[in-house]
Amino acid sequence: MSGAEFPIVGVIGAGQLARMMIAPAIALGVNLKLFAASSEDSAALSAEHVVGNFLNPDEVLAFAKTCDVITFEHELIPNSVIKVLEQNQVVVRPSSSAFIYSQNKAQMRKILQENNLPVPNWDLYSGDKDPRIPFPLIAKSISGGYDGRGVWVVADESELRELLKIQPTLLLEEKLNFTSEIAVMVARSPHGQAATWPPTLTVQRDGICIQTITPAPDISDTLKISAQEIALKIADLIGLVGVMAIELFVVGDRLVINELAARPHNSGHWSIEGSVTSQFEQHLRAILDLPLGDTSMRADFAVMGNVLGGAKTNMYRPYLHLFARTPYLKVHQYRKEVKAGRKVGHVTAIGNNLATLQSEVSHAVDYMNGVVDE
Template sequence: MLPPGSTIGILGGGQLGRMMAVPAAQLGYRCIGFAPEGDNVAGDLCADFITADWDDAAALAEFARRCDVITWEFENVPVAAVEQLPQAKVPCPPRALEIAQDRLLEKNFVEELGGRAAPFAAVDDAADLRAAAARIGTPGILKTRRDGYDGKGQWRIEAAADLDSLELPGDSLIYEGFVRFEAEFSVIVARAADGAVRFYDSTHNEHRGGILARSALPAPAIVGKQVEEARDLARKVADALGYVGVLTLEFFACADGPVFNEMAPRVHNSGHWTIEGAVTSQFANHIRAVAGLPLGETTPIAPRIAMDNIIGDAVENAADYLTEAGCHLHLYGKEDVRDGRKMGHVTRLFRNAEQA
């Protein structure tokens, strides 16, 4: 158990690290962030922040020396950087990052545990893509195996004829068959080092342009029918990885059961509602897990909850939310406003039918 006054290191400088630093401070911890130069908004709330490249061995060593335990706030932290750190200070194995950073490894890993993903195939050249499209069918989606998020690094292929005009954006790609679904949902699980787990209620996730726009509770009935099967897979993934902290798996709710989409070894956008909407937020439970503290209750505190992302220049009117009752505004302090960038979020708690 990490005593109060200890230091938690956070790899990454985004809003997730920023929101982790708040419950860490409430529990008596200091946070130090580490990330390359950029819009490192986590540094606003950390006690200190080291700005250096991921391959700067001296900076990583100094960061590790000053930390008692180390975690990360996004899944694209280079595995090589994490492996340079004293592993005794990193409660979650780097293998979780390694698998989540490669869509092909991720889907193979989940299927080996009994999960079901959309049909997929590795693509390294045009011949691979034609073979994949012929076997899996169209429509389908061509994706980069690494680094894509929020709809980036993805190309929809409606028909085989589209392949004639498509110029491959490099190699190390994956082709996935199109999934016909009734709803999208996520399973967020907090796992302690001793294997104890807590699940959050699964939200109905709505995407626009490949970016999560809204997460809401309660989710449609079909999600409720499939959530236990999805949770069972999430538990298997967490156990197989020896995971410590908050882990998220995203699913499609389909007529014949849940289909795995992707996983994120971190706190997740679809769990932002938990800050005001759950007894213990996902951020507090992540800090508890890596610090060796008991996990907190995850029960929602209102019958209906909705979280909306504030994206791009919508942030200019964000102050309007402050006039709404039961509305909680979070702005991330980002200076660079651009299309598709998450600038903040707003959570509404509906405690009765009239408010809803």
């Protein structure tokens, strides 16, 4: 047996984000071990894993003791469980104190506001006082929401009181009249080395990202730099180790921070083909405290389209048409059961003609989910 010098990275979660860590782990020679909910999980189909319950600190700790560093691909593991690992000398990256800001939106809003970072007007609401935010407003679950789940547009106080029945405390935010939504990925290592990628336009439909364009077109260089500066500042502020997505609203000529996610993120998938160093490779480098990789782009533009479950269930047969039509199209299958609206894969195209890339990616996505017929 050789290779004892290569570390074992334990990942809590085995969805598509863990799946896309496998390729760079193999290239770097790093051992990947997943803590999966099921052997049928996206990444568990293709990597070493144990099946366990991430709510159970004993199970997670037993797993963690077999790894050199523990990281996450989702925010669902309780922060208290992460703390148990840390109390038992497990190296956890990002740490519980950094990860909390992508687990708890109230704490996230608080730290950003205290540090003069641009946030919407916000308040916590438990029904004990009048909401300080004017209607219509945005109400959010403090934790657990994603892809539009746990986010509501609330027209008046009666609607708000209805929501309280399912969520005893809500985060209320002003409803911004934004021009567009962008996201910036940032990576930071324990040494404090940090790097960002160019900001990405995230095109949303029904609260779900359907397409991304990198670099975000139609926003000024000033705004792009400002977005990257915000990302670097937050990474430093929370002591991030790993990669993080910062989602921002573009409101005229200013930026307002929407969400944080201290892990690889859908808005960074373009980087697999589009950047010299993908977010997945960079995440591994960062948590292993290796020097970060070059985040330059490989072409002028990268367009990524999410394949959402639709009428078609066969995700392989479309290759016959799509690969013949667009020989430079890159497909990433998550191997999840196709359900309506579920992200089951994505496609990416990079090049120098944005209109062509967008059209090819849109066609591919529509064809895969059955909007365009065979």
